[in-house]
Amino acid sequence: MPGPLEGVLVVDLTRVLAGPFATMMMADLGARVIKVERPGTGDDSRGYGPYVEGRSMYFARVNRGKESVALDLKDPANRSVLDELVDRADVLVENFRPGVMDRLGLGPETLRARNPGLVYCSISGFGQTGPLRGRQAYDTVVQAASGLMSVTGFPGGPPVKPGAPFGDLSAALYAFGAICAALVDRHRTGRGARIDIAMFDCLVSLVEGAGLYWLADGTDPGPIGNAHYSITPFDAFSAADRQIIICAANDELFGRLLAAMGREDLAEMPQYASNLSRTQHRDLLKDELEGTLRKRQADDWLALLTRAGVPCGPISTIAEALGSEQTEQRHMVVTVDGWRQPGNPMKSDRTQEPVGSGPAPDLDEQGAALRREFGRPAQ
């Protein structure tokens, strides 16, 4: 099955993670993605671990299913291959620092004048506009700048970076969505688009609860551990042996929780009568609940609460999560060219399962064929 993006030609001028992840999603869904790399060393991420048999698994995952051509963008012969690629492409994605594409003569005005249907997407740390536009940015710089690290962790503790690079990854996801929306628009209007994705904007849009409180009343919320800014009880709670997650997100679920725990006494107390009031008395309620939860083992509570219809669960390790039966049945670990990788979560009856991408390319692996396909006759 070719996938929903069959027939879409993507010129991929991206490196490291945010850009390559976005174009991997396009390849997973059937687009043809041609990765243009710097001659000699190629994408920096070819040097990022983990390594298996001398190959970077970091690179292999986010570049699966792509073709690679090494082009020196300042060399005229190489450049004519790129020009032809760009003129025939549906989508161009780049994640250079703002200004670099213009200096290379590859700015959006130039390329869209030649190919008006082109969807031209830039991904950068802080965007193409604003006082911080020129700042060099990698994931952690932006996770820190967005306020996200300041609201991850425990009150009084140090700022914490989430265990996944959400600065890069959220930009990849937003870029993928914006590109596909632009392709929908182009089908209707014939017009391409100039898309400008900033990792900083993406995280600002996602800090959600903490951000909403500041916007509502100027309260800088700070971290609240594993609790929820707006919903209570919704947290990690200590049982006798270890922590479990309980999410009682409305009055009905809260009632079920209290009944299952034999703590109906709490239902009588006015401070726990509504979600809003429970959230105002979050710490007090947690102490009350843990007073009971600590009397039994986590597994006992999970079985009991699950039977009672209360959303709950264990805190899994990576091995438990990725090695689970659920992960296997959902094809969320796949084997591409002999190596295990995370699969494609966009499950659809129009998309091949498990993801059918080929392996990531060696540097310039399809270079000779692509130079023939996109070569222009000498002038």
Added chain:
Amino acid sequence: MPGPLEGVLVVDLTRVLAGPFATMMMADLGARVIKVERPGTGDDSRGYGPYVEGRSMYFARVNRGKESVALDLKDPANRSVLDELVDRADVLVENFRPGVMDRLGLGPETLRARNPGLVYCSISGFGQTGPLRGRQAYDTVVQAASGLMSVTGFPGGPPVKPGAPFGDLSAALYAFGAICAALVDRHRTGRGARIDIAMFDCLVSLVEGAGLYWLADGTDPGPIGNAHYSITPFDAFSAADRQIIICAANDELFGRLLAAMGREDLAEMPQYASNLSRTQHRDLLKDELEGTLRKRQADDWLALLTRAGVPCGPISTIAEALGSEQTEQRHMVVTVDGWRQPGNPMKSDRTQEPVGSGPAPDLDEQGAALRREFGRPAQ
């Protein structure tokens, strides 16, 4: 400007966050989104804070620009309105527990038989298949199940939930992208799609570095604080007064960092000669760098490193991030109907800036008009 999804009609049967965030993205880009709510109380999130003037800002943000109709799906007259809506819709999004839509007679086979072009997207905690499909799930249950909490925080410390609800939000972003890709496919083939997004799958696809190490060699990595699994130095470092972020993601940037710090001596040491080797000696290198960084103030280092072209930055609070000049110039805080909200990060010359959505609807606010528009004559 109407936006790239102009003309797309979305029936929105979602509640709380993952689903409503996905359909908010569609509304921000110009789709018409009709939110079907339970009569009486409507979406649970109408009861989630923060509140301003008696209105939930949580609800107001993720439901901006939508129309609301309250329908009892078990009542025949109400049901005929929904049936007509579904027959005319381009997209349906729902986030009930797996099985509920089928029991309501609204399963994908039924609806797609009547409307073959329909893009039918389900969002759930663990997906429509697999042993955990029936599990009730809210964000924290899935953040814990995916392994993400186990790799957030410091070695030896408790598991930490990232400060934003990435279980819901990553599902929203993947759903939005998958829906738009399906609309591209439909333009070409005339066929709709049946999309199945699981919050669990989404996070499994994003645990990235930690997941790749486990997949590569079975090492369950555990949390590594603010460091990076694959790149070094790439962390929060202590200066004399507070922490700063430094990301030297390749040999050239590492060389610049050492030169700017006057620590060229480290460049001579074989254990720091490559990114791979630096990552194997991460703690040792951090001690060396902090030995020097602690001698000066954070602001001094940030100025010096920025001049030297080393990616770096401060750790901002939410107030600093959302109140910044960059955020303002990028329209990442917008005022909708008098209330401040995060803006739309999918910047494009085909999308209105700042986001032009109307306010979130009161329960059944457009109910009368929608019953007229989609009412069927009595049989």
